Amino acid sequence: MKKTITLLLLLGCTAMCFGGCYGYNELGELGIVVVTGIDLNEDGKYQITVMAVYPVGGMMQQGEKSSTWIGSATGKSPMEASKNLRKYASKKLTWVQNDIVIIGEEAARAGLTEILDFFIRNRELRLRNHVLVSSGPAKDVMEAPADIENNLYSEMKGLISNMDEWSKAYVPTLLDFAKTFTEQDTGSVAGHIGIEKASGRTFSTYRERTTQHEGRGEGEELSFLSGSAVFHECSLKGFFSDYETRGYLWIVNKAKIGAVVVDLGDSKGSLAMETTSAKSDVRPVVTEDGVSMEIKLRVRGRVVENSCMDDLMDPAVIEKAEKEFAQSIVKEMKAAVKKAQKEYKADIFGFGDAIYRKEPDTWREIGKEWPELYAGIPVKYDVQVKLVRIGIIQNSIKVSN
Amino acid sequence: MKRYKMTGKQPVKLQNMKNLGSRPQKNRLQDRVDRIQQDGYKPYEDGALSIDMDVNLKALEAAFKGCSDIQFRRFSMANGRLCSIVFFDGMTNKEMLNHDIIERLMAYQKPRETTTETCAGPPAWVKDEILAVSQYKEVTMLKDALKSILEAQCLLLVNGYATAYAVDVKAMETRSVSEAKIESVVRGPQEAFVEDIGVNLTLVRRRIKTHALKMEAFEIGSQGKTKVILAYIEGIIETGIVDEARKRLQKMDIDIALAVGELISFVEDDPLSPFPQSEITERPDSCAAALSEGRFAILIDGNPFVMIAPTTFSFLFTAAEDYYDRGYFTGFIRMLRYFAFFISLLGPSAYIAITTYHPEMIPTNLLISILNARADVPFPAFVEAVLMEVIFEIVRESGIRMPARISNALSIVGALVIGQISVQAGLISPMMVVVVSITGLASFMIPKLNTKRQASVLRFPFMLLAATMGIFGIITGILILLIHMAALRSFGVPYLSPFTPSDTQGLKDSIIMLPAKYLKKRPTYIQDNIRIWKNRAEQSDPEQNSGQAGD
Numbered sequence: 001m002k003k004t005i006t007l008l009l010l011l012g013c014t015a016m017c018f019g020g021c022y023g024y025n026e027l028g029e030l031g032i033v034v035v036t037g038i039d040l041n042e043d044g045k046y047q048i049t050v051m052a053v054y055p056v057g058g059m060m061q062q063g064e065k066s067s068t069w070i071g072s073a074t075g076k077s078p079m080e081a082s083k084n085l086r087k088y089a090s091k092k093l094t095w096v097q098n099d100i101v102i103i104g105e106e107a108a109r110a111g112l113t114e115i116l117d118f119f120i121r122n123r124e125l126r127l128r129n130h131v132l133v134s135s136g137p138a139k140d141v142m143e144a145p146a147d148i149e150n151n152l153y154s155e156m157k158g159l160i161s162n163m164d165e166w167s168k169a170y171v172p173t174l175l176d177f178a179k180t181f182t183e184q185d186t187g188s189v190a191g192h193i194g195i196e197k198a199s200g201r202t203f204s205t206y207r208e209r210t211t212q213h214e215g216r217g218e219g220e221e222l223s224f225l226s227g228s229a230v231f232h233e234c235s236l237k238g239f240f241s242d243y244e245t246r247g248y249l250w251i252v253n254k255a256k257i258g259a260v261v262v263d264l265g266d267s268k269g270s271l272a273m274e275t276t277s278a279k280s281d282v283r284p285v286v287t288e289d290g291v292s293m294e295i296k297l298r299v300r301g302r303v304v305e306n307s308c309m310d311d312l313m314d315p316a317v318i319e320k321a322e323k324e325f326a327q328s329i330v331k332e333m334k335a336a337v338k339k340a341q342k343e344y345k346a347d348i349f350g351f352g353d354a355i356y357r358k359e360p361d362t363w364r365e366i367g368k369e370w371p372e373l374y375a376g377i378p379v380k381y382d383v384q385v386k387l388v389r390i391g392i393i394q395n396s397i398k399v400s401n
Numbered sequence: 402m403k404r405y406k407m408t409g410k411q412p413v414k415l416q417n418m419k420n421l422g423s424r425p426q427k428n429r430l431q432d433r434v435d436r437i438q439q440d441g442y443k444p445y446e447d448g449a450l451s452i453d454m455d456v457n458l459k460a461l462e463a464a465f466k467g468c469s470d471i472q473f474r475r476f477s478m479a480n481g482r483l484c485s486i487v488f489f490d491g492m493t494n495k496e497m498l499n500h501d502i503i504e505r506l507m508a509y510q511k512p513r514e515t516t517t518e519t520c521a522g523p524p525a526w527v528k529d530e531i532l533a534v535s536q537y538k539e540v541t542m543l544k545d546a547l548k549s550i551l552e553a554q555c556l557l558l559v560n561g562y563a564t565a566y567a568v569d570v571k572a573m574e575t576r577s578v579s580e581a582k583i584e585s586v587v588r589g590p591q592e593a594f595v596e597d598i599g600v601n602l603t604l605v606r607r608r609i610k611t612h613a614l615k616m617e618a619f620e621i622g623s624q625g626k627t628k629v630i631l632a633y634i635e636g637i638i639e640t641g642i643v644d645e646a647r648k649r650l651q652k653m654d655i656d657i658a659l660a661v662g663e664l665i666s667f668v669e670d671d672p673l674s675p676f677p678q679s680e681i682t683e684r685p686d687s688c689a690a691a692l693s694e695g696r697f698a699i700l701i702d703g704n705p706f707v708m709i710a711p712t713t714f715s716f717l718f719t720a721a722e723d724y725y726d727r728g729y730f731t732g733f734i735r736m737l738r739y740f741a742f743f744i745s746l747l748g749p750s751a752y753i754a755i756t757t758y759h760p761e762m763i764p765t766n767l768l769i770s771i772l773n774a775r776a777d778v779p780f781p782a783f784v785e786a787v788l789m790e791v792i793f794e795i796v797r798e799s800g801i802r803m804p805a806r807i808s809n810a811l812s813i814v815g816a817l818v819i820g821q822i823s824v825q826a827g828l829i830s831p832m833m834v835v836v837v838s839i840t841g842l843a844s845f846m847i848p849k850l851n852t853k854r855q856a857s858v859l860r861f862p863f864m865l866l867a868a869t870m871g872i873f874g875i876i877t878g879i880l881i882l883l884i885h886m887a888a889l890r891s892f893g894v895p896y897l898s899p900f901t902p903s904d905t906q907g908l909k910d911s912i913i914m915l916p917a918k919y920l921k922k923r924p925t926y927i928q929d930n931i932r933i934w935k936n937r938a939e940q941s942d943p944e945q946n947s948g949q950a951g952d
Contacts, residue, residue, distance in 0.1 A: 055776030
């Protein structure tokens with residue numbers, strides 16, 4: 001009995017020694033980094049900027065003290081820069097909760113290999129981080145005040161989660177980005193974040209005094225998320241506008257919900273559709289003339305605005321509208337393809353990959369010349385839109401004669 | 402009250418086995434026993450009653466010396482023969498005693514025998530013509546006489562006869578059958594066991610009207626002679642289990658057995674295990690249900706709680722209410738109970754492990770709010786959790802021990818002190834209050850009385866493991882527990898059955914509960930199922946042929 005107890009006690013003691021509290025961190029000692037920005041300075045040094053959440057204390061009123069801490073440090077490599085952050089940080093910085101990576105435009109243009117390696121190799125950083133490229137330095141974007149949320153991080157998270165609602169911005173996760181980034185002959189796309197002068201675009205108001213709005217004046221900055229950034233051969237080539245971004249998203253089967261507006265009929269006014277689902281298929285067509293790509297897109301949508309058509313119950317009208325919508329979508333895709341092919345020469349749509357998968361023989365022939373060949377590949381569009389609902393009312397509201 | 406274990410003549414304190422064989426420890430009870438033997442038994446080597454009533458009375462007086470509640474009443478019958486009755490005041494029905502015994506004796510005139518003559522054999526005329534009571538017993542030994550008096554019977558001694566009569570004129574103050582307080586149900590029967598074992602037996606017998614319901618009587622305790630009944634249904638219960646239970650009851654070595662917990666610790670397979678291998682219930686219907694499932698029940702005189710065994714892990718999560726409800730709801734609530742058990746076991750330790758070792762597991766916004774809440778707390782999470790848990794246990798325990806009138810005040814103090822003031826004082830973070838109160842609530846979800854507080858004992862080692870090794874430590878702890886549970890047996894029944902070893906019939910009434918209609922076979926893990934099933938088939942066949950509807 002005595003022996004057993006002693007043995008158990010000893011076991012308990014050794015268990016504690018072995019555990020040794022490795023990885024033990026009190027929450028109060030942590031500074032939780034949620035946004036990391038990285039820039040390349042003019043002197044060739046990396047500058048890392050972090051936004052960390054610091055505990056402000058339970059009893060203290062929120063707002064009395066900001067709970068976010070923004071620190072910045074430079075170093076020869078991203079890693080060194082991040083270590084140098086400790087010069088100013090009073091808490092133990094941890095990246096386990098980091099959610100957003102912002103890469104400054106300069107750094108992105110100079111080449112992303114070193115930065116991306118740091119982000120992917122590090123155990124603390126999760127691959128589900130969102131990758132954004134800022135126009136201008138990342139630090140500037142991170143210094144913009146939050147609009148209505150408690151901190152800029154929540155605001156950015158909101159913007160990112162909203163991207164599916166309009167399909168005109170695209171933010172990949174670190175995993176998705178790294179997958180295309182490391183693939184040969186394939187371009188990759190990251191999100192695009194920018195700041196603009198607020199100039200009264202948004203307000204936060206007190207409920208009691210709606211006339212008095214607080215917060216941003218004319219000169220203050222407001223961050224926005226729109227469009228995307230296109231990478232090719234490890235460096236940033238340029239930005240897609242929101243219009244082109246959606247063209248891109250249609251092709252890669254990532255756009256689901258969005259508004260398409262067309263002018264239709266003789267009278268002034270427009271018809272708008274909200275797409276509810278879209279499915280695309282990119283396949284290569286090999287003929288004697290050469291290789292071409294065919295993009296098949298099937299969209300289903302519903303009418304959400306109608307200020308021009310009188311007889312939406314008429315199948316012929318619906319058919320006409322469907323064709324117009326299809327053309328409008330084709331235009332978006334064409335714009336994206338044109339810019340990617342001619343300007344950036346970045347195969348962000350995975351055309352090469354599609355040929356490699358579906359026509360391996362052809363790929364063996366043309367694979368080597370693909371970078372040159374890509375810009376000239378003809379693309380065919382086959383878009384079909386199906387309007388499944390027209391809304392609660394039938395025709396446009398008009399004063400009857 | 403201290404209890405002692407008898408080892409031959411040497412009484413040894415139960416807790417202190419080290420003294421065995423060193424110096425003899427006398428205790429008062431043993432002294433008393435010795436004195437009875439010296440004073441009372443000495444004249445009679447064999448301990449038989451004497452023909453001379455005065456000698457018998459002297460012996461009894463010596464035995465009951467110092468017992469002020471004993472009554473000796475000497476009187477002479479109408480025919481001149483001397484008689485005396487010995488009884489305990491307050492345990493006998495005086496009216497019955499006066500009318501049906503003393504009055505009749507005093508009026509008895511038939512001079513069938515000479516008044517001073519000594520006779521061999523019992524005075525048959527007493528039982529034939531005088532005793533107007535239903536139960537009596539002939540007593541020829543002094544120790545039996547002592548025992549019958551202690552069992553609240555009235556001892557009638559007649560001068561000239563070496564046989565006395567123990568007459569049952571028991572009238573003890575007992576609590577009437579009242580509502581179940583701890584295991585109360587909404588829809589089921591409301592009555593609960595009482596202290597009197599006779600009443601308890603009837604409560605069970607009334608529910609199971611079969612001669613197969615056996616109730617074996619035991620006397621437990623070398624001095625206390627507590628009446629203990631082993632109840633089971635012959636044919637349903639696995640015979641090995643009854644044999645084992647009987648053997649363990651007979652082997653029980655204790656002076657005076659009062660509490661059901663003492664009995665359990667003697668009868669259980671592994672009294673050191675944190676998991677109870679037997680359960681207690683205060684509900685006759687639960688007891689009857691357990692019997693019909695092939696378990697046995699042990700009733701102790703003086704205890705309104707009945708021990709049920711064998712029990713398995715799944716049994717701990719069944720409540721009496723389950724069987725009065727519909728299966729869907731029962732299944733849902735049982736799953737909730739398992740979940741609650743794990744919360745009550747791992748709640749604070751998971752909090753400690755996740756916040757100190759794995760902050761990446763918490764959603765960012767939640768982490769930020771925990772972070773802000775914890776900013777002012779001066780203690781590490783482990784100390785905070787232990788502090789809060791200990792305070793909670795103090796409030797809970799003192800709430801039980803406190804007189805009902807004060808407990809209102811306590812609940813205010815508890816709620817205020819723990820819920821609000823300690824947070825405001827910066828002693829404990831609000832999140833910890835949430836964790837501990839959910840944990841506390843969850844522990845009350847477990848319906849079985851023995852198990853209810855087991856989780857709170859196990860919680861602390863888990864917290865220590867979590868504080869030293871994080872989730873890894875918790876998993877280690879769970880593995881150790883699982884290994885222990887897999888090795889545990891309750892009267893030979895594997896503790897984790899019907900899960901492992903798996904038993905399809907048993908699983909139908911485990912986490913889920915199928916309607917009783919679909920429980921065609923009894924679970925095999927506790928019962929002698931094959932035999933029962935065969936009997937049932939044989940019996941039911943002729944019934945079906947004769948056109949009688951089955952149940």
